[in-house]
Amino acid sequence: MAEYAREELLACTVARLIGEAAHVAVGAASPIPATACALLLAQGRPLRVSLLHKRAGNPFTEGSRELFDLAGQGRIDVFFLGAAQIDGRANVNLVRAGGRRFPGSFGSAFMYFAARRTILFREEHSPRVLVPKVDFVSAPGVSAAGVWRRGGPQALLTGMALFRWQAERTRFRLESAHPGHDSAEIRARTGFDYDLAEPLASTPTPSAGELALLRGPVAREIAGNYPEFARRVWGRVAPV
C-alpha cells in the first residue's frame, strides 16, 4: 500500500462526499476541500468549483456578495463549514466558548441554509471540538418546521473518522474510522452521542492514481492559493 499524508486521505474522502454535485463553493481557509475539488477536476469530472479566495482569476465579478447571492438562488450544491465547536445536532460555533474568542461566523448562518449540502470538516477530533452542546450557535444544524431551509448537513469529517448525518433522526452515525483509529478511541474523543454502524468500516485510503494526481497537477494548482499548506504537504511546488 502506498504511503500517503493524512491531508491526502482527507482530500480523497471529501472528494467522495462531493459525489455527483454540479457546483461546489469553497470558502475561507479551506485547503483540504479545495484540494478535493482540484482532484475531481484533475480526474476529468464536469464540476464547477468556485473558490471564494482565489487570488487570481477569481470567479466572482460582483464582489464577495456574489457567492451568497448564488447560494440564495440555489446555484450552490455543496459548501464546507469548519467550526471551533460542533455538537450532535450539527450546530456549529465559530464565535466563542469558555472565555476564548474565535474569528467569527463568516457566512455560516446563511450558507448552511442555502447550499444544498454542507460538509462539516474539522481535523481536530477532540472533546473540546465535538461537544454535547455548542456554547454559541453560529448556524443551527436543524431548523424548526416552517423555517425556510434548502439544505443542511451531509456529513462530518475529522482527522479520525467520518460521520454521516441522518436527517430523519437528527443525529450523526459513525460511518468509518480512518486507518490507525478504532471505535473505542473515537467514542472517547467525541463529546456528543451518535449512532454506530456495525461493523465499523475503515475509511478507504488514497489509490495510486489519486496520489499521482494529488502530487502532480493538484499540488501545483493548490500552491497558488494555499502556499503554506502546499509546502507542508508536498514540499516545494511551483504554482501553475
Place this chain on the structure above:
Amino acid sequence: MADLAANAPRFLADAQAIAAQVPDGAFVALPPDYSLVAAEVVRALVRRRARGLRLLGVPVLGYGADLLIGAGCVESVETSAVSLGEAGPAPRFTEAVESGALRVVDSTCPMVHTGLQATEKGVPFMPLRGVIGSDLVTERSDWKVIQNPLTSEPDPIVLAAAIEPDIALFHARWADRSGNVWIGRRRELATIAHASRRTYVTYEELRDGDMLEDELLAPGVLSSVYVTAAAPAARGAWPLGVVDLYAIDDAHLAHYGRVARTREGFERYLEEFVWRSTRERNSSPAPSHA
C-alpha cells in the same frame, strides 16, 4: 459626519493626509485582506494615534484591523470574522476581545452585504433568507424576524437594518484626473462607497484621461460621484496585494501572525514597520518597505 461627496473630486498629498480626514470615533468600513486594503492609511492612522474607531468588516476583517486594534485605535468592530487567513487567528483582536477591551458586534457575511445594499437603495432594511435559529439573531437588536407579508403560509424571514458607515476606506489600482477610481472586480468596494457618507481612496497610479470613456475600463470604475478624496500611495496595500501588480506578502503576514501574539512582539513590530518607516520617509524621498 458631513454630507455625501460633492461632484468636484479632491486630491490629497498622501496616505497621511487621508488619515487626517478620518475623525476619532468614526464608523469606518474596511474591505477584507484579499480586496484592496488601504494599508498605508492604516499605518498613518496608527501614527496619528486615532482613537475610538468603529470598524465595519465588509464582510470580514484581517491584518489592517488587527493592527488598528493592537495600536489602541478601535472601540468596536462589526464583522463576520477577523482572521489572518492562512497566517492564523488575528492575535491582537483575539487578545483584545478575551480581555474585554474590544466590543464585537457579530454578524454573518451576507447580512453585512444586505445591510449595505439597503443603504445603497435608500431603504431602511432588506430581508435575507437563512440566519433564523442562529444566536446572532438574539444578539442583534437591529435584526428583526418578521412573517413574510406576501404569503398566508407561516414563513419567518430576517431583516437586516440598513448599515450607514461614516467612511469607506480602500486602495485602488488607478485614479484618473477626473477623480474616478478603478477597483476592477472588487465590487464590494463599490457597495461600501455607495453606502458611506464619505469615501477615501489611495491609488497606485494616476492615469491621464477619463476612465469612464474607456469601454474596457469603465465596468471596473467607481465614479468620482462617490469619491470624497483620493491620494497616491505606491505599494499602498502592502503587505496585502493588488492583483497583477504585487501579491500578498505571505511571509510577512506569517511573521506578523507569530510576533503579534504577545503585546511586546506587537510593539516591536509597530516600531519596525510603522514608526521607523515614518522616520525613514522623513529623511528620504523614496520610502521602502522591503
